Amino acid sequence: MTQIARLKTTDPDFDTRLDDLLAWESVSDTGVKQTVDEIIAAIRAQGDAALIDYTARFDRWQPRDASALALDPTRLSEALAHIPAAQREALETAAARIRSYAEHQRMEGWEFVDGDGTRLGQKVTPLDRVGLYVPGGKAAYPSSVLMNAIPAKVAGVSELVMVVPTPQGELNELVLAAAAIAGVDRAFAIGGAQAVAALAYGTERVPACDKIVGPGNIYVATAKRAVFGQVGIDMVAGPSEILILCDGETDPDWIAMDLFSQAEHDEDAQSILIAWDADYLERVAASIERLLPQMERSAIIATALNDRGALILARDEDEAAAVANRIAPEHLELSVAEPEALAAKIRHAGAIFMGRYTAEALGDYCAGPNHVLPTSRTARFSSPLGVYDFQKRSSLIQASAAGAAALAGTASTLARGEGLTAHARSAEYRGPEHEA
């Protein structure tokens, strides 16, 4: 029997119970932080030598020298050539769809000319070099390689550098094949905080990157936070979540399985269903009981559902949408007859899966949009990973002589109001009096 929480929006303590359910604070372990700081300092000071030492110690294989840290480029294409055809086809189909969606996201520059002949604009450029962290061992997800690498290449990043730890020298062929498909330019068999430090600061062998993306364990996440500023990073993700809003007309087995698909990630994952039909919630609960024992990862699913899941009864669809906006979920399924009308009421969500046929799992792998999404209510202020994360903007200003003269007075008045007279005089040099 799962003990998934049952909440009603009419409960007097609903707000508090929901807050408790959603609460997630990544504990910043002082021990981890200190270890990571030491690793970063060692990589900065000793470069490849430290990288070899840490790899031997943490990944339990001994690189014979620094050149052994690099993966031969042909290694990726060989993996692609040797994986089963069905997997290769699935990876290529997914990659094509991810690329097609990403191409819609590419930002373009623009400019305009004002009445005084001053040109104003925005120039868009790709990042030069990006590092992609890929976890090794069991949690190696080829889909994550596609999702992180393809937007970078669509943005025009010239060099995409993958790092992947090889515990006891073991490589995941699907990960390498995905890297080949996604267009990874260079790869290194390193991982952990030492790989993040190498990507951020560079070593003799590993080139310094401008941004580091990709998931990792607590050491990787802590290292990414530590090097932020030196390089850009993507969001540090919390546990994965799904929120489903259902009108009570979807097959309850489908909804149960969608809840499982999040819960199977790990014990901290969060699966929540909101419906405005009490009987339907019971039918989903019955599906959960029936299907759970069939699942390969039933223990993980049960823990996640018991500790962080919920079945919530709302008064109606509008109230369900209001609760969804409060939760600001990573994944939001709108399993209703008219998903467009409901989607119009949603202000905060990483990805919205509309209609009964749009299982979140389709989005996780191959629908096209990215599966790297804001977690832990950060969809209130942040966005899915996209091409725009690998592009940046520069403002362009080109004042004509007339334009500079027109602006000089305003700039000078404001600069003097702030006590910055060099600013004022710099503007005044281009002003009308100086001209005359």
Next chain:
Amino acid sequence: MTQIARLKTTDPDFDTRLDDLLAWESVSDTGVKQTVDEIIAAIRAQGDAALIDYTARFDRWQPRDASALALDPTRLSEALAHIPAAQREALETAAARIRSYAEHQRMEGWEFVDGDGTRLGQKVTPLDRVGLYVPGGKAAYPSSVLMNAIPAKVAGVSELVMVVPTPQGELNELVLAAAAIAGVDRAFAIGGAQAVAALAYGTERVPACDKIVGPGNIYVATAKRAVFGQVGIDMVAGPSEILILCDGETDPDWIAMDLFSQAEHDEDAQSILIAWDADYLERVAASIERLLPQMERSAIIATALNDRGALILARDEDEAAAVANRIAPEHLELSVAEPEALAAKIRHAGAIFMGRYTAEALGDYCAGPNHVLPTSRTARFSSPLGVYDFQKRSSLIQASAAGAAALAGTASTLARGEGLTAHARSAEYRGPEHEA
């Protein structure tokens, strides 16, 4: 005599000297971090009561109760009504130009339908509530209020909450007037780490925000870093910088004053000129010597130029552009006859000021583009503050029955390859076999 560094790209140690010159690491002071953590914990635990205590202690005035922390909305419009007409006009001119530029940045959603009838898209929504930190006292810059607030309002942020400390109860009328013009919705007379904590977590009186932007001292910056994740934040800025590339034909007094305009911000500011004409560098050096004693902030300027400034001789324009890309400056002036050709070679810069008439000071106040820009080489991976920082994206996926059936096989194959069978089964429920 200033002792501004002279470098030549042909010097054997040029790379090292340039790296040393650019090196900037914000020292993370453990004492500051600990104080900030305590303040955040107190605000979270005690709310307004702690806010009143800290305000009395740090800002040296005693709020009679929590209501005294809020600024009356009429206070802003009164300030606007009472400032000198020239300043009001300058603020309004600047605001109109900043707004006009920002409107070009607004992102719009999009969608498309694939061959199987699956709709894919991206929905764009504004942030609900944004907190704007404005420093009090001497470093109170009304231009920063405009630059931070206007993009948020153009994005459609419904509630913009300003906090501004009032040391010994003193308010800056220009800051309040700028807030009125920019459309700030609510304002509080609080500052420091306690104001950041209040904006991040909310108190009885101060509403919790989704993002916090705006400059501040080391306590404010440390607090913003600490609450990042709970809320979004803008970049934590380093010292301001200007890099000027000049072909030797601009009045050297103009260039000297442009270098001063950065250097006068503070002793850590960085002003660098690159030219490919050794005589011209000497003429600028002479202008610096002649003009410096006239400057109100000559001591600050001299320290900044001596400690962090440089006059660099390059071989030619192309080499100067390459050095500029290595520096990735916050502000880049292209003081040359053909700025467009040179701008095409620039990959990394926060803002590019093109041609001899485009003084950086014009951009600081009123050209239109934002003056909140990436510092300390972060233009390699980040962008000026803009409307897009106050919008976020949600992915939209609406699979048709046929589309879901087409995607199910791919998703299932990839999910099983990753050992995630609930994902696979969730996709398969929508697949062709299940349909039949």
